[in-house]
Amino acid sequence: MKKVILGLVFFISTIPFVQAQTIRIDFERYGGKEFIYLFDKGDKKDTIATGTLDAKGKTALELPKEKKGYAGMSHLLVRDGGTADFIVNKENLTIYSTEEQFTPESIKFKDSPENEFLNERLKTNNALLGKVIMLEYAFSIYKKEDAFYPALEKEKEIINEQLRIKKSNKDQSKLYAAKVTDIYDFLLGAGGSVNQPLEEKAKEANLFVKEKLDIEALYTSGYWAPVIDSWMQLQQNIIKDDKILLEDTKQILSRIKDGNVYAAFAEKIILLYTKMGKDDLVNSLTAYVSKSDLLVKPDKNLRTVLSGPSIGAAAPALQISKGKKWINKKTVLFFYESGCNNCENEIHQLIGNYQIIKEKGYEVISVAADITNEAGEHSHDFPWAEQLCDYKGFAGPNFQNYGIIGTPMFFVIDNKGKITGRFARLVDTGILSNAHTMTKQE
Numbered sequence: 001m002k003k004v005i006l007g008l009v010f011f012i013s014t015i016p017f018v019q020a021q022t023i024r025i026d027f028e029r030y031g032g033k034e035f036i037y038l039f040d041k042g043d044k045k046d047t048i049a050t051g052t053l054d055a056k057g058k059t060a061l062e063l064p065k066e067k068k069g070y071a072g073m074s075h076l077l078v079r080d081g082g083t084a085d086f087i088v089n090k091e092n093l094t095i096y097s098t099e100e101q102f103t104p105e106s107i108k109f110k111d112s113p114e115n116e117f118l119n120e121r122l123k124t125n126n127a128l129l130g131k132v133i134m135l136e137y138a139f140s141i142y143k144k145e146d147a148f149y150p151a152l153e154k155e156k157e158i159i160n161e162q163l164r165i166k167k168s169n170k171d172q173s174k175l176y177a178a179k180v181t182d183i184y185d186f187l188l189g190a191g192g193s194v195n196q197p198l199e200e201k202a203k204e205a206n207l208f209v210k211e212k213l214d215i216e217a218l219y220t221s222g223y224w225a226p227v228i229d230s231w232m233q234l235q236q237n238i239i240k241d242d243k244i245l246l247e248d249t250k251q252i253l254s255r256i257k258d259g260n261v262y263a264a265f266a267e268k269i270i271l272l273y274t275k276m277g278k279d280d281l282v283n284s285l286t287a288y289v290s291k292s293d294l295l296v297k298p299d300k301n302l303r304t305v306l307s308g309p310s311i312g313a314a315a316p317a318l319q320i321s322k323g324k325k326w327i328n329k330k331t332v333l334f335f336y337e338s339g340c341n342n343c344e345n346e347i348h349q350l351i352g353n354y355q356i357i358k359e360k361g362y363e364v365i366s367v368a369a370d371i372t373n374e375a376g377e378h379s380h381d382f383p384w385a386e387q388l389c390d391y392k393g394f395a396g397p398n399f400q401n402y403g404i405i406g407t408p409m410f411f412v413i414d415n416k417g418k419i420t421g422r423f424a425r426l427v428d429t430g431i432l433s434n435a436h437t438m439t440k441q442e
Helices: 002-014 113-141 149-172 176-188 198-212 215-219 224-239 242-255 259-275 279-289 300-307 341-352 354-359 397-401
Strands: 022-027 034-041 044-052 058-062 071-078 082-089 094-097 108-110 318-320 323-325 331-336 363-368 386-388 409-413 419-423
Touching: 044 058, 071 176, 071 215, 082 094, 082 113, 082 176, 108 113, 113 149, 113 176, 176 198, 176 215, 176 224, 198 224, 198 242, 215 224, 215 259, 224 242, 224 259, 242 259, 242 279, 259 279, 259 300, 279 300, 279 419, 300 397, 318 386, 318 397, 331 341, 341 354, 354 363
Parallel strands: 022 094, 331 363, 363 386
Antiparallel strands: 022 058, 034 044, 034 071, 071 082, 094 108, 318 323, 331 409, 409 419
16 A cells, blocks of 8 residues: 555656746836736737736736746736837746836846847847948948048858858757847848848748748747838838748748738738739738638638629629618729828729719719718818718728728629629729820829
8 A cells, every 4th residue: 555655656746747937027127017028929919917016116017827938028017118029939027127218138037048149149230230231321421442441341251150150050049039030130130241132032031931930930029010011012122022922921821830920921921912902912822821721710800801892793782871882883982081192093093083984884872981971181082972881990891891991992883783803903904905094293
């Protein structure tokens, strides 16, 4: 019996004891102050805890069980103080400060290799980037025949070697902080060498995003929108190839394993495609993501796009004050929002070319996303009869039924009520053909 009991004790002692993850806070200058603690989730913030620091400015936060696996940036907002941004990744850490102002220098950590790594790397990376900028400026003002030029070349070799070592060290690190420094470098436009040509730097940056960037890590980094927006600008302004953009987007999606991250990335990209008027890409990407097993809980905007009509489908009935209106004649259906710059330009085009559109046999119907009837300086006298607005914005049934998450948007419908095209600009519909299109200056 004694052996059995001893064996049972040994067995129990070998079972790992699951401790709650705890973050200890010690801000002695902020005793009695309220705080909010947040995690990042794409474009959103997730409130983890709220409370009040004790009289000595201390508290201990025990993370909820469902948040234990979180790896990412977090934000502690203290009333009358500031915001402390730091990494959480399975560490029972202490964050403390004796200063009144929250700065990277004044905030310290205990038992947190993640945050120590991040702070040290950001410091050295910023110093190195400063040297790169100064050296590139020096190369722009000195010529090869100048006596100082050989010294610049020597310094260039040294800096390039430091850049190589920095990249190697990051690649070897398994810390979440290493992924954050990668994100910072991308946003800063840090290249792999001094005086790297713009096209080469862009190619390197694009390769990083589509092949190496950890999208799940980006989702919790606090830099979700800046990175995706910057990548899209890189594609638009330097690479300039929609076929490459679509294939690169699919490659990024293929690397995502988390369903929530997959849905958030797809929605973000589709919204950007829509704003840029890339309707072919919207249709192609929508068809692609709709087949994914990861798309279990798409967000509201993505559900709207996925449920919208496809090219060749029957145009959904419009909700009007008297009920429903089915479209069974050639129609240009225009969705817009008053005050939106692109919308205002397309309104100008539509009004200016209305006679041409009529002569080609098209009726015009406009649907506004306005939520009040006070358009102010953006009010217009439309020459067409059908002007719809239910003051429900993008949540209105017409916007939902047509899958609209961004404006302006045109649908061209034939005399059988079939959708023949979806466009962000009137000129792209082809209706005007070679007709003159107006500009705001006219």
